Amino acid sequence: MEDIIRGLKSLGLSGYEAKAYLTLLDKGDLSAEDLSRNSDIPLPRVYAVIDELSVKGFVKIIEGRPKLFEAIEPEEALNNYTSYLERRLKEDIERRRKEALRSLPKLKEVYWRNRLKITPEKLSEELSSLRDMEIKTIEIMSSANRSIDVFTSHFKWLSKVEDILKSAVSRNVNVRVLMQIDDKDSAERALRLLKIGVNVRNSCEAWYPTRGTIVDNSKLIYLIWVSDPAKMGGPTVYKPQYTENEGLIAVFRESFENRWLKSRDPIENIRSM
Secondary structure, three states: OHHHHHHHHHHOOOHHHHHHHHHHHHHOOEOHHHHHHHHOOOHHHHHHHHHHHHHHOOEEEEOOOOOEEEEOOHHHHHHHHHHHHHHHHHHHHHHHHHHHHHHHHHHHHHHHHHHHOOOHHHHOEEOOOHHHHHHHHHHHHHOOOOEEEEEOOOOOOHHHHHHHHHHHHHOOOEEEEEEOOOOHHHHHHHHHHHHOOOEEEEOOOOOOOEEEEEEOOOEEEEEEEOOOHHHHOOOOEOOOEEEOOHHHHHHHHHHHHHHHHHOEOOHHHHHHO
């Protein structure tokens, strides 16, 4: 009997579980009291042991007064137990997979830090929403010392930063806005900008996939559209980003300057609206 108990324990059963199953195989259906008496398992522990054996597929619980416990035929029980172990293994693998995925970004960060000689999180900081982008834009505009370059669509958010731009101009900050002027509302905004001393140009593209602001050539906040909203049926954008990385700023700076050179004087569009 001790050899059989050792064998059951080697499969993963506890000592009490092995004793309880072997006792039920030998004695047949038993109540909790009878099982405790025949197996030397303390009565308070019997129900917990039986619950475990039931989950693992070794025992069937027969409802009644009192409850009886029946051992499942050994071959069927071992098949049940194998299925139980497979389920547990799959659950454990899935749990570990999720933990691995949570750790992956930090592991990749360590990997690339030494290979690229750059800390990935300093390349670009993800902002959680358009509201956060608005707050960050106001913050960097307010601290501008030399220049503010805005590349936008119709500048519908002008009212939120108009006073900030006016203040920047009064501090001799060079403020430039590249925008689309193709309706009365955008023309009215362009005129307001011109009146406070902002340099405004009418972008030559009907649509451009980036929006953002560059301040002092050292701070950049930007938004990239997934595709033309006219084709998507509405705005679809990636999360906004903020960076002080010189390389990224240089890319956006070059794009801005090229588009500025190709842009048009806004006066004609303003007058025609």
